[in-house]
Amino acid sequence: MDIFKWLFLVILVIAVLHFIHSVQTYTLERKICVDIPMKFAGRKLACEFTLMQAEQFLQGGNCSYQSDVSISNLRSDSWPHKLSELILKYGHQERRISLKEFCPSDHFNFSRSNVLYTFRVVTLFVDCSHGNFDCTSALCNNNTDCGNNAECSLILSGGIGVCFCKSEHIRINGRCYNANVPTGGTCVSNIQCRDRTYSGVCLESICTCGEGNHEIENGCFAGK
Known part of the structure; x- marks a missing residue:
């Protein structure tokens, strides 16, 4: 009888530990080039991704200044996530871009072992304050929106792009100058x-x- 009690307790402890691990959430934080999170938000991967996929995509890059990028409330297992919003911050300014129309409107549920689950809806936060790059006012539709020495990179849904300074140039007070x-x-x-x-x-x-x-x-x- 005692053996069965101990076995029950062991199974119970394992089950509790598994439950804690399954509901534990994480915050992914990176210091990377600003175009990387923009491209991440503009791909179909944003509609369904795991923590591991986000970690693999949101890294590296070749740029003079990097931005602080983060996604909170991520599950550590293979549970799929879905981006609902992109928040761009520069100093005291903030720009919110909804990504709900980018993915199918019914892309919120999935089935696993005949059980219906709900996607974890998360937000991608990009702080450009330390990168001398005003990403809140740099959204564009074509190159004419960006001014001199800058180009419009169409990397978000709906033809929305971001102005980037051309090679060998740097952004100062919203404009691009020789670096x-x-x-x-x-x-x-x-x-x-x-x-x-x-x-x-x-x-x-x-x-x-x-x-x-x-x-x-x-x-x-x-x-x-």
Whole structure:
């Protein structure tokens, strides 16, 4: 009799641990290029994905500035999830984009072992504040919406795209400027003046040598 009691307790403990694991949720956090979560939201994968698939897609990228990306309330097992909203944040600004029309309206339930389950509906959050990229006002339909030195990448549903600065350019105050201005070149910010060693100061709209350095043939060198 005691053996059966212990066996029952062991089975009960295993069942409780399995239940806790099955209902436990996770938050996926990444620091990646902003175009990666945008592309994730614009693919059919956004209508049905697992935690592992999100982890594999939301990584890497080649860019100068990265954004903070997160998805909360994810299940750790093979339970499917569905994106319902994309939230873009830049400073105190916030832009919400509904993705409900992107997936079929009835794409909320699935069947497993003849049992009907409901998709976990989650939100993709992208904070561009640290990347010097105003993703809240950079939505576009074509290149003319993006201004000079920028291109519209149509990566969301319904023909919605995001403006990205062209190669060798950087976004400053909502506009794209040359990212590698040599000493003596025009500038609007210190971060542009990084083409020469010991450079890095935008003084009166001109890239100049940093304090304690001197200029020789459009280059900056240590010492006075």
